Amino acid sequence: MKLIVLISTIDDGILGVPDVLRPKEAEVLYVVSWQRNVLDKEYDDVVNALRCRDDVKLSPMEGRGLCCNRNHAMEVAMSLLDDELEEAVFIIADDDERIDAGAFDRIREFYGRYPKLDVALWRMNDSEQRAQKRYPSVLTDYRLCPRYYYPSSVEMTFRSRVYVSGLRFDERFGLGSPALSSGEEEVFLTAALRRGLRVYIVPDVLCSTPMSTTGSSVMDEKVLRSKGAVYGYQYSLIGAFLRALREAVGIGLRQRVNPFGIFAQIWSGVNYIRS
Secondary structure, three states, X not given: OXXXXXXEEEHHHHHHXXXXXXXXXXXXXXXXXXXXXXXXXXXXXXXXXXXXOOXXXXXXXXXXXXXXXXXXXXXXXXXXXXXXXXXXXXXXXXXXXXXXXXXXXXXXXXXXXXXXXXXXXXXXXXXXXOEOOOOOOOOEEHHHOOOOOXXXXXXXXXXXXXXXXXXXXXXXXXXXXXXXXOOHHHHHHHHHHHOOOOEEEEEEEEEEOOXXXXXXXXXXXXXXXXXXXXHHHHXXXXXXXXXXXXXXXXXXXXXXXXXXXXXXXHHHHHHHHHO
């Protein structure tokens, strides 16, 4: 079974990619999808070093947007397979993470043990090896995930057949998109469940990253709009309204601000994604 690590980066983020790579290992490949918008010779040494490794495929692309970057990485990864029926697992990665020692063996063992499982979400530590969020302590169906658990892209692994099924990251969401700064993971997994794919949370560590800051400012307009867009994608209009209202009241009480203004920003996301 091939494991293909999909590293998405932009501009000078390429400088951190060599530290993401682990020593060469049989049947482990890396795709580096690089949105290069700045021409700078300081990248040359890193680019040449990456191209010297026969287990690394560097694929530059134009533009911005994390989701289109990840989709490009998946497309390139598929080109590394003998055909679309070849068994492979894709591992989502960023340019500042460190893959845990032994993670590849655990991934192979897990997917071998559960041949019908399509997507596995793993644990992510911070740079001090502390869990970045509250995770289930046992293997858990994502449909039954605990409250306040929100998935991160770098926790995701999935079989290449998920890509073959037509599933992609929704490019309206995520960093670099015009209107929405987050929410792409929840939308991706919601779409997976709607396709009948099996998604589980695994109680084992995959990687470590610096403490996550994506969406950390709950009052940021794009973060609030992203929340609404996720509600609008996942639920009926009435369901989205009730969740937006509950979220606005909760934020308003915690931040001691007018919840009606918060609700208006969240609801703008619902309208955006359903228009």
